[in-house]
Amino acid sequence: MIAIDLGSNTLRVLQVDCKSREFLYEYQKIVRTADNLIHTGVISSQAKERIIEAINEAASHIDFTKDKIKAVTTEAMRKAKNSLEIIEEINDKTGVRFEIIDGDTEARLTISAVINRLRALGIVTKNGFAMIDIGGASTEIAFVYGDDIVAQSFSLGIVTLAEAYPTLDMLKSALPSRLEPISDFIANAAKEKSPIVVATAGTPTTIAAMKIGLDFETYEAHKINGMKLDLADMDEQLKRLLDMSEDMRQVAVGTGRSDLIATGIVLFKALLGLLGKDECIVVDDGLREGVALEGCNNSF
Numbered sequence: 001m002i003a004i005d006l007g008s009n010t011l012r013v014l015q016v017d018c019k020s021r022e023f024l025y026e027y028q029k030i031v032r033t034a035d036n037l038i039h040t041g042v043i044s045s046q047a048k049e050r051i052i053e054a055i056n057e058a059a060s061h062i063d064f065t066k067d068k069i070k071a072v073t074t075e076a077m078r079k080a081k082n083s084l085e086i087i088e089e090i091n092d093k094t095g096v097r098f099e100i101i102d103g104d105t106e107a108r109l110t111i112s113a114v115i116n117r118l119r120a121l122g123i124v125t126k127n128g129f130a131m132i133d134i135g136g137a138s139t140e141i142a143f144v145y146g147d148d149i150v151a152q153s154f155s156l157g158i159v160t161l162a163e164a165y166p167t168l169d170m171l172k173s174a175l176p177s178r179l180e181p182i183s184d185f186i187a188n189a190a191k192e193k194s195p196i197v198v199a200t201a202g203t204p205t206t207i208a209a210m211k212i213g214l215d216f217e218t219y220e221a222h223k224i225n226g227m228k229l230d231l232a233d234m235d236e237q238l239k240r241l242l243d244m245s246e247d248m249r250q251v252a253v254g255t256g257r258s259d260l261i262a263t264g265i266v267l268f269k270a271l272l273g274l275l276g277k278d279e280c281i282v283v284d285d286g287l288r289e290g291v292a293l294e295g296c297n298n299s300f
Contacts (some may be wrong), residue, residue: 001068004055005290006098007035008076008136009159009260010202012049012288013058015067018296025062026221029054034076034137034159042082048089055094064095070295073098073286074106075138075157102230103153107133107140109290111149114198116293117285121226128195132271133286134158134203134264141182141271143189150189152220154182158203162263171263175270183274188233190275197272197280203264206253206283210237221284230279231269238265 005012009032015025031050033043033080077100091097102107110133118125128145136159142151156178165171208224209215211233241249241262249258272278 001070001292002062002064002268003288003295004058004069004071004096004098005286005288005291006031006033006051006071006073006077007287008037008074008138008157010136011054011058012286013062014288014292015062016292016296021296027058027061029057030257032080032136032159034157035071036163037076037137038119038160038163041080043076043080043086048086052090055090055096059094059225068275068295069096070291071096071098072101072109072291074101074287075103075135075153075155076159077262078102078131079137079155091105092159103138103140103280104151106138106287107142107151107153108149109294110140110200110287111142111144111151111290112293113285113287113289114200114283116289117225117283118198118281123226123281125196125198128191130190130275130277131195132197132199132204132268132275132280133201134199134267134271135201136160136260138183139267139271141185141189143191143195145191145195152185152189154185156182156267158264160262162259168266171266175267179270179274181272186274197275197277198283199229199268199280200286201285202257203261203268204280204282205263205284206261207234207237207268210240210252215252216257217251224282225284227282228279229282231272234265234269237268238262238263256282 003014011031013027131142133140137157139156140153208227253261279281
């Protein structure tokens with residue numbers, strides 16, 4: 001089957017053999033779905049064209065007509081006034097129809113993928129774990145204690161924050177008040193024993209890649225799955241990023257991502273602080289893999 005996750009920043013595609021659970025083909029491209037959404041309330045025609053181009057590019061490597069496709073989209077489409085119109089146009093141009101999923105579904109599927117990866121890595125979390133998933137227009141925080149899962153999605157992401165606060169100093173000044181709902185959720189949802197923190201999505205995976213000398217083109221998920229990151233790593237990689245020329249930044253983190261990753265690091269450090277932690281475990285698997293797992297499970 002083919003799982004497609006159209007996020008607020010990135011389009012991610014995964015083809016999986018449901019019998020062997022082998023990943024056959026992976027694709028991702030920055031499309032900035034939420035570009036300027038905070039100001040206009042709509043998905044722009046430019047973002048729509050980037051999405052269509054990316055899907056067609058992925059389809060040039062995979063035959064979309066021979067596999068079951070499950071395509072989901074998240075916060076940017078949840079918020080945009082023209083989301084249904086955009087989804088129809090994408091379907092007309094690509095044959096792929098996206099389903100807008102709510103924040104609870106997004107968190108549930110992402111958690112499923114993270115748990116699956118932690119088991120594959122042999123990482124045991126006796127006291128459960130907390131999950132941070134920073135997206136382009138939303139952030140999901142979850143606490144997983146065995147079968148007891150408490151999760152919530154918040155309308156706070158790296159694309160929308162980067163557009164609202166053009167400098168990191170402005171972002172740092174605004175964050176405390178913006179994070180109050182997340183702080184309240186953590187205070188009510190966390191159990192007495194503070195669990196480890198697992199981080200997924202582009203910000204932590206990019207920091208981890210930079211730490212071991214990978215760039216956007218040489219990135220390999222299996223090399224960063226299970227890596228530990230601490231606050232010093234985040235500070236070091238942010239300084240490296242800010243000291244680079246624009247051309248070097250594009251090589252390091254991808255075209256049009258440097259402002260987003262810098263924003264993401266500031267947000268990520270703040271979220272770790274709210275959780276009372278100074279380190280986390282990085283997992284590449286996220287919503288895309290959760291969609292594939294559920295699709296495969298439902299096919300048997």
